Amino acid sequence: xxxxxxxxxxxxxxxxxxxxxxxxxxxxxxxxxxxxxxxxxxxxxxxxxxxxxxxxxxxxxxxxxxxxxxxxxxxxxxxxxxxxxxxxxxxxxxxxxxxxxxxxxxxxxxxxxxxxxxxxxxxxxxxxxxxxxxxxxxxxxxxxxxxxxxxxxxxxxxxxxxxxxxxxxxxxxxxxxxxxxxxxxxxxxxxxxxxxxxxxxxxxxxxxxxxxxxxxxxxxxxxxxxx
Numbered sequence: 001x002x003x004x005x006x007x008x009x010x011x012x013x014x015x016x017x018x019x020x021x022x023x024x025x026x027x028x029x030x031x032x033x034x035x036x037x038x039x040x041x042x043x044x045x046x047x048x049x050x051x052x053x054x055x056x057x058x059x060x061x062x063x064x065x066x067x068x069x070x071x072x073x074x075x076x077x078x079x080x081x082x083x084x085x086x087x088x089x090x091x092x093x094x095x096x097x098x099x100x101x102x103x104x105x106x107x108x109x110x111x112x113x114x115x116x117x118x119x120x121x122x123x124x125x126x127x128x129x130x131x132x133x134x135x136x137x138x139x140x141x142x143x144x145x146x147x148x149x150x151x152x153x154x155x156x157x158x159x160x161x162x163x164x165x166x167x168x169x170x171x172x173x174x175x176x177x178x179x180x181x182x183x184x185x186x187x188x189x190x191x192x193x194x195x196x197x198x199x200x201x202x203x204x205x206x207x208x209x210x211x212x213x214x215x216x217x218x219x220x221x222x223x224x225x226x227x
Contacts, residue, residue, distance in 0.1 A: 004028050033057030034056040040071055040073065074097075077097070131221065141158065143200070144224065157193055158201075201221070202224055205220045
């Protein structure tokens, strides 16, 4: 999952980056409200974790403006503002969740998991499509009666595809999931990762859409006849 963290407390931000990346996420970080607004207008993220007190543009303004622009990316407000009225403003402005500081990282991760499960069939432990179950907590893939630990790159690709089954994911979107703003991957790296995934879950489960990208076929994921 690709996360945009918007936090101007650098010490807290670096701690959060480490913790969120431990869970196989690709995390991009900004400490400025205007830059965050620009990024949300130009790029796709799966989730935003947003402080409210930010330089140049306040977090509440960011929520209101991106919702007015039609951006539906889930937003978790993470702030030191604890008054009930402030919480109501945040949620009524379009945020999906509101967590106050100080906070437990375990609670933030639980709220991220709850949001992640939306848009795909889910069970208590992870995402499920056909015979595939992926656990964001452990990074494990369960397939039939076997449990595998996926390398980070393969986890990121499969996690995105399982949250959007039967939808075409472009090369650019998948590369953003893998690398965020940290570029430098070899040009065929995505193909190599998809090749390895197909060997694990079945070659027809991930279909190539020529000239565009890839698609997770939910019927093939359920059948599992070519793994």
